[in-house]
Amino acid sequence: MARLTANRWTSAIIPALLIHIPIGTVYCWSVFKQLIADRLHAAPASVEWAFSLAIFFLGMSAAFAGPMVERNIKKSSLVSMVCFTVGFAGTGASIAAGFLPGVFLCYGAIMGIGLGVGYLTPVKNLMLWFADNKGLATGIAVAGFGLAKAIASPLMEYLIGAVGLVNMFFVLAAVYAVMMFFGFLLIKRPAGWTYDPATSHISRVSILKKPVFWGIWIAFYLNITCGLALISQEKDILHDVLAALPPYAGLASSDFAAATAGVIGLVLAADAVFNTAGRMGFSTLSDHLKRRETVYQVIFIMSILVCLLQIFTNSIDNALLWAVLAMLFLVNAGYGGGFSTLPVLLDQHFGTKTVSTTHGLTLSAWAFAGLSGNQLASFVVTHAPDQTHRYAALIPVLAVLFTVALISSTLVKIAGKRVK
Structure with a gap:
């Protein structure tokens, strides 16, 4: 040891x-x-x-x-x-x-x-x-x-x-x-570990036939889709919010860009910190929980709440800024946490011996989310009825998708308890 x-x-x-x-x-x-x-x-x-x-x-x-x-x-x-x-x-x-x-x-x-x-x-x-x-x-x-x-x-x-x-x-x-x-x-690999085809091989078809796999896949896919949708609009969201605040309202576009560049840069840097902290924090939390799905439930409930907070404070400019920052930071944290917690969640359901195969298959959700997240945000924002606050139309959509993800992860947890 x-x-x-x-x-x-x-x-x-x-x-x-x-x-x-x-x-x-x-x-x-x-x-x-x-x-x-x-x-x-x-x-x-x-x-x-x-x-x-x-x-x-x-x-x-x-x-x-x-x-x-x-x-x-x-x-x-x-x-x-x-x-x-x-x-x-x-x-x-x-x-x-x-x-x-x-x-x-x-x-x-x-x-x-x-x-x-x-x-x-x-x-x-x-x-x-x-x-x-x-x-x-x-x-x-x-x-x-x-x-x-x-x-x-x-x-x-x-x-x-x-x-x-x-x-x-x-x-x-x-x-x-x-x-x-x-x-x-x-x-x-650790000393003494050897690859055993008999125990380390698992048919992809057999994995794909398991409902629990698709429950995890859907939850993971929706978390990435929502994260990418929000991340792709971060600069525009901050631009719209800051433009309504007294220090920046009425400034010419060139003056506004210069005045807000530092603020936006700091927020984006903080996003990266929260993303990294979420990867570390949520995966560490999973080590102390009986069921790994609980971490996904925490991530989705947190994401839903910060989206609702932003929606309810949409008409209050000063409160809106803090609500938007909370939404950006915590959704980014949950986005990162979804990635780091995935391997141990798959380990819980499929075992360590085949985790590379099951993890790889589940990461196909990332592939499709990479194609759908940005495009979803672009479509919603482009067709928003109020182009002054275009991003506001995106938040209810994200709240609904996070709710579906929460339901999916909860069903996986229930299924896992029945197997036990």
């Missing part, structure tokens, strides 16, 4: 962070998407598909990579490193060539495969090394994925100013290749 405690940081935690921090920079897309559109003379909406494709390929590659991760995490970590860094560097090369389809291929498909395989690779390993604190262990690694945006966004902005957009991709591709290569060298 002493050897296990001594080695699990270098064999599980550190390599997990070395893999998850680079791939987590996919959420830095907003830093350079407009620059790509300007450089390629393309509409931002067209360029946006690169990010949607990256999330789609992330989820789908994870769905199919589960058995490979079960068999050989060395191989899966190497595949992740190659695909992610080649895709990231290829994005820079495609921008330099003025070739938008190349951005879709490299950032969306190739890098997306690296994202999915890399996201999945450390999870089961952490659960094996930290058998008594599985939630905490997976929370640490997945927190690295969430924290990557706060770390990489200012670095990217600095590099773009110093060496240019294209060279930023090349420089960071090299940095990430080194980090992920060290993760590949360090990661390993």
